[in-house]
Structure formats: C-alpha cells, structure tokens
Amino acid sequence: MVLDSELIARLREFLKESDLNTTTTAIVRRRLEEDFRIDLSEKKKFIxxxxDLYLQSQFENAEEQEQEQEDENNEEDDQTAKIKSEETDGSDSNEEEEESERARNKRASAKKGSKRVNNEVKRRGGGFNKVCSLSPQLQELVGVxxxxxxxxxxxxxxxIREKNLQDPxxxxxxxxxxxxxxxxxxRSIDMFQMNKALSKHIWPLDSDEVVSVKSTEREKQRKHVREEGRDDPDEPKRKEKRQKGFLAPLQLSDALVKFLGTGESVLTRADVIKRMWDYIKENNLQDPSDKRKVICDEKLKELFEVETFTGFTVSKLLAAHFLKT
Incomplete structure (x- = not known):
C-alpha cells in the first residue's frame, strides 16, 4: 500500500526534472504507476x-528569489556608489549615479527580455503551459x-496577495x-480546495461549449434525440439559461461604443473584456515594471475617468458601461 505522502514526494521529484512544456498530468500519473507498480486510475484528481500545488509553490519561490536578488542588487549598487564617492571625495558624484543607473537599467532590460522569452514559450508550449479556455467567471477575474x-x-x-485575502x-x-x-x-476556501475548484473553470481550448469531463446521462439522452431527429424538450430552457449571466448580450453605453469603434452597441461581457485587453496590449499600456498596472492613454482616461488602474479592476470599471434593458 503506497501512502499519499510517498506519491507526493515522488511527484515533486519528477516535476523538478521535467519540462513543463511537454509534461502532462497523464505523463506524471504513468510515471508514478511505473515507479510504484500500481494502478493510479482512481487517483487522477488527487494527482x-x-x-497545481507544486506549480503554486514554484511561483511563490520564484517571487521570493526575485525579490531577494533585487534587494541584493540594490545593496551592491549602494555600496559601489558609496565607495566611489569616498574615493573621489564627491567630485564625480553625477557620473557615478549615471553609471549606477545604467547598471540597474541593464539588469531590468535583461530581466524583461527573459520574461518575454518565457511568455512566448508559454504561448507556444504544451503540457501544463498549454493555453486553455477559461470560464466566464474566471475571465471576469483575470480579464482574458x-x-x-x-x-x-x-x-x-x-x-490574492494584492487584495490581502489570506487569513492572517x-x-x-x-x-x-x-x-x-x-x-x-x-466565503472562504483553503489552498487545496481552491486548486481543485479552479479545474472546473479551465477547459480545453478547442471546446465549443462548456461540457463536463464525463458525459452525464442527460447529455447522452440529448445526443440520441438529435440523432433521431426529434425536438429536444429541454432546448428552450437551455437557450433561456444561455441568455443569462456572463454570456448574455448586453447593451453598451455610447461612450463604450465610441471607444470600441466598431459600431456594435450590443456585445457579451466576455467579448468586451477581450477587446479591452487587446487594445491595452496593442498600445503597450501595461506598466513595464508591473504588468498588472495599466497606464491610461487619452481614450481610456475619457472612458474610465482614471489615470491608472490594475487589471483586476477592469471589470468593475466596465460595469458602468453595461446598461440594463
């Protein structure tokens, strides 16, 4: 009998030496089955x-290391400037400051380039880095x-960190x-449950509609109805349901119609959010030092009446431009 703790330990060892662009959950499960010589079909959700918990821990460690490295670099710059200042008795202070600034800009440029390469890999990658469709609720939160x-x-x-939502x-x-x-x-959820809940909001990119991983009996019945050419008695209810919530077409304000510039006065919330982010990226309005922050150009200032905003608040700002009919 293999303990869960043993599975977790081996899983993390395997992921550390794996390429996340090609590795999938199925590959991880098969590797564990080979290592422990057991069938883990019933452990798919657990794996x-x-x-997800491993990926989360990697992000946390990367952020901490990045902050530590930045602190070390700043400390080195301060010490270098101080030493040079003492050696020259202040005569070349402006030149030293410019040199220190150039060094910082060089590191920032290298760091930005590295992130750009990593993001390109993620867009093209497979495995855990494969791009997936998001549920309307998740689109509302992340904005894409x-x-x-x-x-x-x-x-x-x-x-979560920006909003200080972790229980102290x-x-x-x-x-x-x-x-x-x-x-x-x-109202509250622990990390383990959160990762499990997120899976329900992440779908294959080529899926045409929201479907569960396993077909229900009702779905099978609907398939038989379509094959036999009969009318589906549940279709009116499903159609009415699709017209509600995040996927419902909404009346747009004149200001938003003007901003989008397409002449369309009715769109779904998801379409508007997508077009908003397309505009932000096309015009390079994200703060280079913090991609979550958007610096408004004249059109965005006119629409939202703010100078800057974070990506997580775009939905709140847009709410005033969705009119009730």
Whole structure:
C-alpha cells in the first residue's frame, strides 16, 4: 500500500526534472504507476491537485528569489556608489549615479527580455503551459478569455496577495471577496480546495461549449434525440439559461461604443473584456515594471475617468458601461 505522502514526494521529484512544456498530468500519473507498480486510475484528481500545488509553490519561490536578488542588487549598487564617492571625495558624484543607473537599467532590460522569452514559450508550449479556455467567471477575474494553467494559478495568487485575502491566522485559508465568491461560490476556501475548484473553470481550448469531463446521462439522452431527429424538450430552457449571466448580450453605453469603434452597441461581457485587453496590449499600456498596472492613454482616461488602474479592476470599471434593458 503506497501512502499519499510517498506519491507526493515522488511527484515533486519528477516535476523538478521535467519540462513543463511537454509534461502532462497523464505523463506524471504513468510515471508514478511505473515507479510504484500500481494502478493510479482512481487517483487522477488527487494527482492533478498535487500538480497545481507544486506549480503554486514554484511561483511563490520564484517571487521570493526575485525579490531577494533585487534587494541584493540594490545593496551592491549602494555600496559601489558609496565607495566611489569616498574615493573621489564627491567630485564625480553625477557620473557615478549615471553609471549606477545604467547598471540597474541593464539588469531590468535583461530581466524583461527573459520574461518575454518565457511568455512566448508559454504561448507556444504544451503540457501544463498549454493555453486553455477559461470560464466566464474566471475571465471576469483575470480579464482574458484564455491562459495556460500555470498562468491562471500565478494570476490568482497575485490577486490574492494584492487584495490581502489570506487569513492572517492561517495563510493557507483564503477569505473570498466578491469576485472570488462569484468564482468559487464560498466565503472562504483553503489552498487545496481552491486548486481543485479552479479545474472546473479551465477547459480545453478547442471546446465549443462548456461540457463536463464525463458525459452525464442527460447529455447522452440529448445526443440520441438529435440523432433521431426529434425536438429536444429541454432546448428552450437551455437557450433561456444561455441568455443569462456572463454570456448574455448586453447593451453598451455610447461612450463604450465610441471607444470600441466598431459600431456594435450590443456585445457579451466576455467579448468586451477581450477587446479591452487587446487594445491595452496593442498600445503597450501595461506598466513595464508591473504588468498588472495599466497606464491610461487619452481614450481610456475619457472612458474610465482614471489615470491608472490594475487589471483586476477592469471589470468593475466596465460595469458602468453595461446598461440594463
């Protein structure tokens, strides 16, 4: 009998030496089955959850190391400037400051280039970095219709930290604000449950509609009805349901219609959010030092009446431009 703790330990060892662009949960499960010589078919969900927790821990470690490296670099710059200042008795202080500034800019440029390469790999990659479709609720939170699973986990945790939603007494417990409540349906959730809940909002990119992994009996019945050419008695109810919520077409304000410039006065919330982010990226309006921050150009200032905003608040800013009919 293999303990869960043994599975987790081996899973993490395997992921450390794996390429996340090609590795999938199925590959991880097969490797564990080979190592322990057991059938883990009933452990699929457990393995998926542990993979998500591993990815989350990697992001946390990377952020901490990045901050430590930045602190060390700043300290080195200060010490270098101080030594040179003492040697020249202040005569070349301006030149030293410029040199220190050039060094910092060089590191920032290298860091930015590295991130750009990593992002390109994620867009083209497979495995855990394969781009997936997001549920309307998740789109509402992250502001884009598709992302890699690794990026979803990263952005969710960035949001949690920005909003200080971790329980001070127990950091593993997340206190849900309204956007997270809409996503998870609970007022608080622990990290393990959160990763499990996120899986319900991440779908294959080529899926035409929201379907569960396993077909239900009702879905099978509907398939038989279509094959026999009969009318589906549940279709009117499903059609009415599709017209509600995040996928419903909404009347847009004149200001938003003017901003989009397409002449369309009715669009779904998801379409508007996608076009908004397309505009932001095309015009390079994200702050280079913090991609979550958007610096408004004249058109965005006119629409939202703010100078800057974070990506997580774009939905709130757009709310005033969706009119009730």
């Amino acid at each position: 998926r959850e542990q993979v 219709p598709a992302l890699a699973r690794t990026e979803v986990v990263k952005q969710i945790w960035a949001y 007494v127990n950091k593993k417990n997340i206190i849900c604000d309204e956007p997270l409540l809409a996503l998870f349906g609970v």
